[in-house]
Amino acid sequence: MHFNPYGGAAAELAVRLVNAAPDQDLGRLLAESDYKPLSRIDARQDAELRRWIRELDAVFSNPSVDMLNALLAKTTSRPYISTHDGRAPHLHYSELTAPADERVKAYTAFGLATLFCEDSTRIGRCAREGCPTVFVDTSRNGKRRFCSTKCSTRVHVAQHRQRRPS
Numbered sequence: 001m002h003f004n005p006y007g008g009a010a011a012e013l014a015v016r017l018v019n020a021a022p023d024q025d026l027g028r029l030l031a032e033s034d035y036k037p038l039s040r041i042d043a044r045q046d047a048e049l050r051r052w053i054r055e056l057d058a059v060f061s062n063p064s065v066d067m068l069n070a071l072l073a074k075t076t077s078r079p080y081i082s083t084h085d086g087r088a089p090h091l092h093y094s095e096l097t098a099p100a101d102e103r104v105k106a107y108t109a110f111g112l113a114t115l116f117c118e119d120s121t122r123i124g125r126c127a128r129e130g131c132p133t134v135f136v137d138t139s140r141n142g143k144r145r146f147c148s149t150k151c152s153t154r155v156h157v158a159q160h161r162q163r164r165p166s
C-alpha cells in the first residue's frame, strides 16, 4: 500500500482500527480497508490486534516522538519494496509471510510515524467531550476539531445555549 500525504492508507487504517467497536470483526475491517495480502485472523492474532488497538489509541491521545518510537520498537519491521497483487512498487514494513497481526502492527506504526513527521497536529481526536473518535486531519487548513458534523453541531448548539441570557 502507498503512503499518500498525511500517512496515507496506513494512518487511515490505524484510525479505522481505533474507531472499531469492541465486537467488530477485525478480519472484515481489514478486508474492507483493502488490506492485502490478508490471511485469516485467528484467535491469538485477534487478541494481539485488540491489544495493539489500545496502543494506537494512546498515540492519538498524546502523539509524541517517544510514544511513536516506542510503538515502532514493538514491531518486527524490516522494510523492503514489494509489487504484490499487481500493485505499483511500494514499501512494505514486514515480510508478506509474517502473521497478519505482525504486518498490521508494522504498517500502522509506520503510518502514524510518517503522519507525525509530516505534521503531528493532523493526528486528531474529536473535541466533543465524551466522543472517543479519532481521525487524520486531511483538511486544507489543518484545523479540523470534530469527527463529524454531528459532533460539531452538538457542541455549537450547546455553546449557543450557554451564551443566551437566561
Ligand SMILES: [Zn+2]
Pocket: 001, 036, 037, 082, 084, 087, 090, 092
Ligand atoms: Zn503491499
Ligand SMILES: [Zn+2]
Pocket: 126, 127, 128, 131, 132, 133, 146, 147, 148, 151
Ligand atoms: Zn465526535
